[in-house]
Every structure is written in structure tokens, then in C-alpha cells.
Amino acid sequence: DTGVSQDPRHKITKRGQNVTFRCDPISEHNRLYWYRQTLGQGPEFLTYFQNEAQLEKSRLLSDRFSAERPKGSFSTLEIQRTEQGDSAMYLCASSLQATNTGELFFGEGSRLTVL
Amino acid sequence: QKEVEQDPGPLSVPEGAIVSLNCTYSNSAFQYFMWYRQYSRKGPELLMYTYSSGNKEDGRFTAQVDKSSKYISLFIRDSQPSDSATYLCAMKSDNAGNMLTFGGGTRLMVKP
Numbered sequence: 001d002t003g004v005s006q007d008p009r010h011k012i013t014k015r016g017q018n019v020t021f022r023c024d025p026i027s028e029h030n031r032l033y034w035y036r037q038t039l040g041q042g043p044e045f046l047t048y049f050q051n052e053a054q055l056e057k058s059r060l061l062s063d064r065f066s067a068e069r070p071k072g073s074f075s076t077l078e079i080q081r082t083e084q085g086d087s088a089m090y091l092c093a094s095s096l097q098a099t100n101t102g103e104l105f106f107g108e109g110s111r112l113t114v115l
Numbered sequence: 116q117k118e119v120e121q122d123p124g125p126l127s128v129p130e131g132a133i134v135s136l137n138c139t140y141s142n143s144a145f146q147y148f149m150w151y152r153q154y155s156r157k158g159p160e161l162l163m164y165t166y167s168s169g170n171k172e173d174g175r176f177t178a179q180v181d182k183s184s185k186y187i188s189l190f191i192r193d194s195q196p197s198d199s200a201t202y203l204c205a206m207k208s209d210n211a212g213n214m215l216t217f218g219g220g221t222r223l224m225v226k227p
Contacts, residue, residue: 004158033213040219040220041220042121042217042218042219042220043159043203043215043217044217045214045215045216048213055213056212056214091158098213101164103161103164104159104161104215106159106160108156108157
């Protein structure tokens, strides 16, 4: 399967714990994005990488959130001191071209439940 | 008020019906308009992309953009049960970097 892969698919944690999600993009894609989607809502942009450089961050990305993309391949999104409001689906996407053309390839998401 | 608004539905239609899905937006800087389809427990997938105003057709799908009214539409002809999904509109402006702004999605159910 050459699509975008995300792990874990579902994470249940207690408030205050740290969680980390991993995204493996389509291998030839140099652009990688993280979005967050809550129930009944559309995805909200979190951050964007071009190769290993994190070029854009949303105001939604508080200090408790950090994302990395070492060596420009896979990416991780860490949430420290989780809060119940962090419960959401975290979607990773990758692309070869700029988003003007709209073609983002999304993974199936990592669902976070904070108790 | 959100930048991009969509009726959440659900919209229920019989198989074979013509479906009309719509989004309104407030940011006049949006230039790039997309429709994504999202099946339950899956990531969104791109259906249609349109730059600026006008129509675009692809098989059973037609996308329309009316920038003067800040209104975009997706029409699905001869709808099939396999079209049952959530349809998300997404938009981008030139000054927004690589960020897409999504609507909340409309859930469509096509009944056999």
C-alpha cells in the first residue's frame, strides 16, 4: 500500500498524559500537513512541512503541541499534558505539489480520546 | 461566524437523483476551491478542484463557483448508494500559505 499511513489509529489516554502520533507520507511527496478534525466538523489546519522544514504553524497549535519531520520522511505530532479538548481525529496528508491544486492525500487519521 | 459554511445535513435522496451540495464563504480572497469526499472512518479524498469562478465537469460531478455571491456548489448526477459520504468544501487564498480552510461537511445518504 503506497498511501499515507498513520499510527496508532486510535489512542485513549488520561488527561495530563503525553501522546505521540506518527505519519508516513507517500514516499515521493516532499510536502506534509497535519490537520485536526472534531466530530461533525471539517479538518482544521495545524502545521505544514516542506521536506524537513516546518514552514507554517496554525494559531491552533498551542505550546503543548510539537511536530517534527526529521530527514524529511515520516513525521511525528506530540501532544503534551493532554486535555479533554484535545480529543479529535488527527489527520496527516502529503502532496507533491503546492496546495493551490488542492490535491492532498490524507491518511485514515489517528483518533485521540482523552478521558 | 465561520469563514466557510455548509449545511451539515443529513441529506437523504433516492438512487438516481440529482444532488446539490453548497458552501458559502466570507473571505473574498479565496481563489482556489475544492470538494473532498470523506467516507466514515476514512480520510478525505479530493473530488474536484476549481480555480476562481466558473464550472468544471468530471463524469457525474459538476463544480460551480460564483465568486460574486461567495457561493460554490457541487452537483452529483445519477447518484449512487456508493456516493453516500460526507462532502467537504475547501478553499484557499494566495496569502494563506499552504493552509486549506474546510467547511464543516454535508452528510449525504443515497438510498437504493
